[in-house]
Amino acid sequence: MNRLYHYPISPFSRKVRLSLAEKKIEVELVEERYWEQDADFLLRNPAGKVPVLRMGSQTLSDSTAICEYLEDAYPTPALLPRGAEDRYEVRRLVAWFDDKFHQEVTSKLLGERMFRKVMGTGYPDSANVKAGAKAIKYHLDYMARLLDQRRWLAGNEMSLADFAAAAHLSCLDYISDVDWNRSEVVKDWYAKIKSRPAFRSLLADQVPGFPQPAHYADLDF
Amino acid sequence: MNRLYHYPISPFSRKVRLSLAEKKIEVELVEERYWEQDADFLLRNPAGKVPVLRMGSQTLSDSTAICEYLEDAYPTPALLPRGAEDRYEVRRLVAWFDDKFHQEVTSKLLGERMFRKVMGTGYPDSANVKAGAKAIKYHLDYMARLLDQRRWLAGNEMSLADFAAAAHLSCLDYISDVDWNRSEVVKDWYAKIKSRPAFRSLLADQVPGFPQPAHYADLDF
């Protein structure tokens, strides 16, 4: 059986979960409290990060390398388009969310408001929370500009770019940090992706000490 | 004419410069003081980061997305192998250097010892410098373990993984922060990659206020 070592509210883990589910590759989910840097976990991934995917005799790490591997090894349904330029645009946006959005928003809001408590590293830093709350507006507006011209974030087909974005936003939505009323196109986009069967497992996640807000799993939020 | 907006001692820019040179794609290099967040630069790349590549009517950003694009659009010589597993290993290592090594080593040594001065943001934080100097040892040993079993970092062919690693190490070598005597296999690997024609432009880089140390451009270091 394939196994994904993950953390429920980890955007990088969620991106891989969405890819696996969309490709109908079954995995057993194993929750990994990665910050405890357990010795067995470090053997599986010397980088000490989640997600880590066990498939047969292979142990794969880094969410982007894993998603590219899944495209190469399980090409249908495709989450990367065909032309070089279109593929570029998907990869640019995956990096946009996993690098820039993560740094400016996810790490500041989720990092301060959930992970400090989960990991026991003190109170949220309010300057970070403020900076994250400000930056998410800019990012939602950027998404709206893209979605004004395209059906999905990177073009007219759903792709890894949508999964990367939805992975981050769904984690933030778990702590009610996304203002869905800011932009109708962004809300419509999220409603579309949220209603896919691949999303179901994410909507069932629960973190002790952080009760799921009512809108989180509601398809009509 | 193609143009690369870059910063000389930026590992992400260097990885792209190596790919372009290896594929014999000519570019004009334009130095970008990215931390000044000049309005024209932000128009070229709303993420506000270097490198940015102008090719014809296209403006490309994010070093990994750019390198993947170059593989798709200019496949020869190949810097990614053919099989899905081999490609995975290259991408895992690219992420290892650009994510983990960057965070644990490059940002701590280069960030503190060069960029603070260049950007005028005060004195180096000695705790960071110490942490970076400690972490680079672990990373050099990890590279040695890989190179004990393989000719190049990700396998028996040179790949983007070697360029990612060499991009970071060459930046650190500019400030004499790499102990090449720690591992013979790592030194031999660097000597091989350093002597490639694609590396020449990196060895000619100069940063005002930071004279190039003698060993930096010496192929017999």
Ligand SMILES: N[C@@H](CCC(=O)N[C@@H](CS)C(=O)NCC(=O)O)C(=O)O
């Ligand atoms: N580049 C990695 C980043 C993964 C990552 O940073 N995961 C976080 C959890 S969301 C983690 O494990 N952090 C632990 C650490 O950085 O040591 C990927 O895409 O998989």
Ligand SMILES: N[C@@H](CCC(=O)N[C@@H](CS)C(=O)NCC(=O)O)C(=O)O
């Ligand atoms: N994921 C980006 C990272 C590039 C990056 O962080 N570049 C640095 C210079 S080495 C930068 O421009 N930093 C400015 C910033 O983070 O705002 C890539 O691979 O191109």
